[in-house]
Amino acid sequence: MKKYRLPLMPMIWVITCLVIGVLVGIGLYSYSSAEKAMADQFNQEQLVLVQQAAKGMENHLATLRQTLTIMTRIPEARGLAREGGEEKLKALWEACGGSFDFLFHVGERGNPLSSYPSKILEGLQGETFRLRPHLEKTRIAGKTAVVHTGPFPGKKGPDPAWRFGSLLILSPIFHGPDLAGFLGAGIDFKKVYDRFVHPIRSGARGSSWMIDGEGRFIAHEDSRLIWKDAFSARQERDPGLSSEKIDWIMREKMLKGQSGTGEYESGWHLGDQGRIRKLIAYAPVRLDGQIWPVAVVVPYSDVTQLVWGSFQSSAVLILIMAGVLLAGTYVGHKINQERVRAAEKVRWGEEILRSQNRLQALFDGAPDAITIVDRNYRILTVNKTAQTWYKRGLEDFVGKLCHREFQNRPDLCVNCPAEESFRTGRPAFRERASLVAGGTKYYLQIFTFPLRDRNGDIVEVVEYVKDVTAEKELQQQIIQSERLAVVGRMAANVAHEIKNPLGTIVLNAELLGEELDKIGSERTAECQELLGIIKSEVDRLLEVVEEYLQFARLPKIKLEEGSVNEAISDLFLFLKEEMNERKILLVEELDPNLPPVQLDPKQLRQALLNIVKNSFEAMPEGGKLTLTTGQRDGKVQITISDTGKGIPPENQELVFTPFFSTKHGGTGLGLSITSHIVKEHRGAIGFQSYEGLGTSFTIRLPIAPSPRPAQGEEKPAAGQP
Incomplete structure (x- = not known):
């Protein structure tokens, strides 16, 4: 009996349809997963932006508050309590460099007496401004306070910007123990909002808004909502849309001072109306016990458009794959006829591949960076050394402009060697400094060589980059x-x-x-x-x-095995009384299991003392000094951190330079001597500093080598104690 066989083409069609169905299912699942992942990532980026904006506003207001507090202690401010007057307020305003929009003086009974500019006084005295409750809070607290009030005093007219209101900073003026009045300053809240919050936008149509601690809008793209209750304003504007989710986020998260992300539905966004799904990221601005939540929102459609654009490419790819399957089925019966020729092609292909692999091994094995660019200065390929320098993969370079990726320039580098090779057809050489991964500065020698096609035209240039940083x-x-x-x-x-x-x-x-x-x-x-x-x-x-x-006479170091923790404890036992007088809190986090190091205790204490003295000078009003020891990368690490005023960026490169000092009467030698002592210990010293936040110095010393067994002493066998 003849065995029945299914026709070949129907079987191929069924298999092809199954494969296409699987590909479509995978594509839809990938689209859904990508959309969710993209939304989460987008929201996290929004969260970083809004946290930075909130922190920036906090620091700005804290600086203004401190400025006003200092102003109350100078003679002009104390003279206000006796005489008042616009001229003295003007002098104070000029002294602070115009940091405030207006200054005003309030008597001890809460009545505004004078202001600069003078036109503000009428607004301060008006009933709508309600200055007295804020003065009472400041009187009770006895210190400078920041408050957010109603509309900006003296502003009227059709411009909706006046609805943003003003920020008031109130500081009591004392004559001895007695309260003699208040010095107040005002800042147009719209300026603060425009500086820190309004610029943070994510996506094509991102926006931001802000509420106060009572849930009222104090900033919004729709100026009609400002000073309205955020919970009821949405219901009034969109009565047919539930605001339960955003109400819960504001009530349970934002007004409780939490940061986070979420999503909700709204009926309005930048003039567009209808049911709009939005992503939200929020963070609080905290000051004087007040919480002003800031939110950044973006329509969900901004994210789905990105994912959909990527998915369209996948759909095209699936169709191409289906076409390839069908074409492969059609030509399958001819494969036998081409077998001999295909085998020959395979042999030549393998030979070419081996040659390519050899060239690629030489290319990637070069100790210096090699880049090939085309006539448009777009990167065609880079070797492994270049990828290691910049800590990026090959796909991060290919197709990108070389001057943007390597020099962070929007246009061609000045005196570009690649341009010279394209123009002259000859090799070129340059030497320049550049920043690579991590912002590290390197000195590089760049050699360029032109590559020609079969017609003799220059089509590409090879850039050979040698690191000469060590020599420099x-x-x-x-x-x-x-x-x-x-x-x-x-x-x-x-x-x-x-x-x-x-x-x-x-x-x-x-x-x-x-x-x-x-x-x-x-x-x-x-x-x-x-x-x-x-x-x-x-x-x-x-x-x-x-x-x-x-x-x-830089000290001679006499190294001996010892404990870093003991040297630190001896030093701070000596400094304990001085730290108490300076109102500095010492926080010690010493690793009890720290291995011994080769050190000179006296000189190491001197090096640490020089750093600590600088920290004392950076915290004239007191602060916190944190000292930490531990192990990292086979080294003993000492970290000294303070909460002082920090080092300006323009001075940071000169910190260890002899005779450089910003202190009156300072010699500028302390940290230079410290650097010498650390280097004599075969260690390294570095620091990080941020203005207004503090400075952290790090010293890393090599661990003392373990004693070797005496000659003739047998080593224990593997696995034995």
């Missing part, structure tokens, strides 16, 4: 060492010549003081006071001289 740094270190040697000798000579006369002055001042004590007359009291000033200033000069001599 060595040259700079040699130059710096020579300069420091000269400066050190000069400092030693000058300090030596000054020290002896200063010693003589101190000795004679002490003798003169003894003679004045013998006289004992009241007429010598002023002489004794002047003599004390002379001795104090001479002592200060002697300290400076000693610091110069210490720099000139």
Whole structure:
């Protein structure tokens, strides 16, 4: 009996349809997953933006509050309590550099007495402004407070911007223990909102809004909603749409000072009406016990459009794959006829592949970065070294403009070597500094070589980039060492010549003081006071001289095995009383299991003391000093962090430079000596600093090597104790 076989083409059609169905199902599932993932990622990016904006507004208002507090302590402000007057307010306003929109003086009974500009006074005295409740809160607290009031005083007219209202900062003025009045400052809230919140937009149609602690809109794209209750305003505008979800987010999250993300439905967005699904990210602005939540929203459709555009490409790919399957079925019966020729092609293909692999191995194995660009200066490929330098994959470079990716420039680099090779047809060379991954500055030598096609036309250029940072740094270190040697000798000579006369002055001042004590007359009291000033200033000069001599005779390090924690404990036992006087809180987080290191305890304490002294100077009103020890990457790490004023960015590169100081009377040698001591310990020192937040110094020292077994002593076998 002949065995029945199914026709070939129907079987192929069934298999093809199944494959296409599976591909479509995978595509739909991928679209759904991608849409959700994209929405979550989008919301997280919005959250970062809104948190940064909220923090920026907090810091700005805190700075203004501190500025007004300081202003109440200067003579012009205290004179207001006795005399008042627009002229003194104007002087205060000019002294603060116009940080505020207006200043005003309020008597101790809460009545506005004067303002600058003077036209603000009428608005302050009006009933609609309601200044008195805020003054009462400030009176009870006894310190400067920031409040958000109603419409900006004195602003009227059709411009809806006046509805944003004003921020008031109120600070009490004291004569001794008695309250003598208030100094107030006002800031147009719209300016603050436009600076920190309004610019943060995500997506094509992102927007932002803000509510106060009572749930009223204080900023919104729709100015008609400002100063309305956010819960009821939405219901009034969109009565047919449920606002339960956004109401819950505002009530349970935003008004309780939480940050987060979510989504809700609205009936309006930037003029568009209808049921609009939105993504929201929110964060609080906290100041003086008040919470002003900020929200950034974007229509969900902005995200789905991105995903849909990607999915369209996938759908086209599926159709192409289906066509390929059908075409493959049609030509399948001809494969046998082409087998011999195909085998030959495979052999040649394998040979080409081996050649390509060899070339690729040479390309990727080069110790320097290699890049190939076309005539439009778009990157065709980069080798592994370039990818390692920039910590990015090949796909992150291909098709991108070389000057944008490597130099972060929108246009072609000045004096570009690739452009010269394209223009002249000859190799070119340049040397320049550049930033690679992590913002590290590198010195690079760039060689370019033109590549030609079969017609002799230049179509591509190879860029060979060599890292010469180490050589440059060595040259700079040699130059710096020579300069420091000269400066050190000069400092030693000058300090030596000054020290002896200063010693003589101190000795004679002490003798003169003894003679004045013998006289004992009241007429010598002023002489004794002047003599004390002379001795104090001479002592200060002697300290400076000693610091110069210490720099000139940089200490010799005598290393021995010891504990970093013990050296730190000894130092802060010595500094305990001074820290109490300065109102500085010490937080110690010392790792009890810290391994020993090779150190000179005395010199290490000196290095730490120089850092701690700078932290003291950075916290004149007190603060927190955190000291942490631990292990990281096979090193013992010491971290000293303060909550001081921070180091300005323009000064950070000069921190360890000898004789650089921003302090009055400072020598600028403390951190230079610290750097020398750490290097003598075969360690490294670095820091991070942010203005207004503080500075953190990190010292990393190598762990002491474990003692080797004595000669002839047998090592334990593997697995045995």
